[in-house]
Amino acid sequence: MRVLLVLPAEKSIFNYLVPVTWALRTAGHEVHVASLPRFASTITQAGLTAVPVGHDRDPWRITENRPEERAALRAGVAAPYDLYDVPGSATWDYLRDGMTAAVKGWHRLTNFPMLADLVSYTRYWEPDLVLWEPLCYAGAIAAKACGAAHGRLLFGIDVFGATRVDYLRTQARQAPADRVDPLADWLGSYARKYGFDAGEDLAVGDFTIDQLPASLSLDAGLDTVRVQFVPYGGAAVVPDWLKRPAERPRVALTLGLTATEVFGGYNVPLSEILLGLSELDVEVVATVAGDVQRTLPPMPSNVRMVPYVPWHALAPTCAAVVHHAGAATLATTARHPVPQLALHFHFDQPYLGRKLAEHGAGLEIHTGDATGGGVRDAVARLLTEPAFKARAADLRDEIFALPTPNELAGTLEELTAKHRTR
Structure with missing residues (x-):
């Protein structure tokens, strides 16, 4: 099958995802990795095929000489997903305001530059499965636009899925007039643009791949496949x-x-x-x-x-x-x-x-x-x-005791057959 991994141009995140990607490759599947053009050399250094999409935009470089804006950006990356930093902080005001700021800021900033080009590529290449980093919603949108199965590939604990579950649970307890959902509204606008029905899978995938053992994980109650973490850190030389x-x-x-x-x-x-x-x-x-x-x-x-x-x-x-x-x-x-x-x-x-x-x-x-x-x-x-x-x-x-990435490949074949709509 054809598999596309979609992720932002962040090396630390990419390194965490490489072994699962290579396991699919060595299982005989055709694997491409889509990210911003400036990240292509990092992808190819790992021996993987890069697909540059969209136009480069580095929020950290943009704010390099503007410390106040960088501090705000740093805070925006965390909120509302830092609610597990302090237990009991998941109030409706915090979740609603944090998600509104995240959608207007970090989510748009990192997804918009690649989205249109990515959708065009998936409709041309027709992958069977799209795996996406949990904040790279462009991967979910592009998968739905071409009928591929899609899942989130975590690079740590599932603060993103758990926050989404907590958001919906807390939202349901609010007065009808206050049940806003900026993430669903934003993702739904792209569903309408590209001609498919919006669903909760746009936020959390058809399934989730978690690379941490249960003892270290945050259980979001989502359809999760657990796999053994195998480290990769890029070019490595033993001194x-x-x-x-x-x-x-x-x-x-x-x-x-x-x-x-x-x-x-x-x-x-x-x-x-x-x-x-x-x-x-x-x-x-x-x-x-x-x-x-x-x-x-x-x-x-x-x-x-x-x-x-x-x-x-x-x-x-x-x-x-x-x-x-x-x-x-x-x-x-x-x-x-x-x-x-x-x-x-x-x-x-x-x-x-x-x-x-x-x-x-x-x-x-x-x-x-x-x-x-x-x-x-x-x-x-x-x-x-x-x-x-x-x-x-x-x-x-x-x-x-967990399955290795190579053993995961067969499970992903089954999940792809289950969720693919094309």
Whole structure:
């Protein structure tokens, strides 16, 4: 069958989706990946076929020299999908106002530039299945326009589907005059334009592919297929120092690429944390952007700072890791019996950090509470209390019990036959 993956021009999201895409390719299916033209080289570097659609528009670059607009854009990406950051925040006012702002802002900004060209391509190429990143509604619209089955391919917990379910549940309790639904109205306008009936599948897909185990997931109550997460981080080279065993227990620290590439810096006292970790009898390996490294004071000899190292190669060599609770980083580490400390900030990070701690495979600290001493003491617990490693092994086993991406291919063939309308 023909499969089209549709996603925004965001490398961190694309990397998370590559293994499932390749599994379909190696199962014998013809696979294309559609995104903005500037992203074509990233797609082809992964050995996949790129379909440039629409015209380039990078909201982060547009606001690069306008900090107030960038801050508003950053907030707009989260709301209303950050409601799981603070339990109990799903009020109607928050959901209604947040969804209205999201549709007028981020959703239009990221989907409109590719939509018309994408619909034209799907009507020409006639894919059987369209997989789309959960905020790339252009994929759902284009799939419906050509009669393809379509599903969401998650890059983390399903805050988007769960928010949609909570929105509809809360909307039903409002007075009829206040039951607004800006997302349905926006998607419905494209359904009318391209000549098909609007349905809730435009918001949540015919089905959802979740790459996290149940212990780390947010159950939205939707038709979900769970698959084992397999890491891919782009071009990867194992450095010389990683070819040898560590002389002391190794502790790795990463705060993610997005912190510096998009948001302009880290939101924790990095030098304080590194100095605190150096007080332990460990080898610290920290991935720190080069320009940030130059601003830090000299570090003790047991602290190694590198701009990048393949996390899937580093994590198995560690006795513990510290990270920002990014889904891919956390899930990559979880494939090994390695305890984790999550320094979470916003969006889905607090939820993932809580789920990790509830499972017992690690600990969590909000970045607003992170200090050098606090991080040092938490890591000392991870290294010395056997229960953390035992629960990390249980989490690894739960992941390995899930179907691999290759095993998922047959399920997707069945779902395609069920939902395709052409």
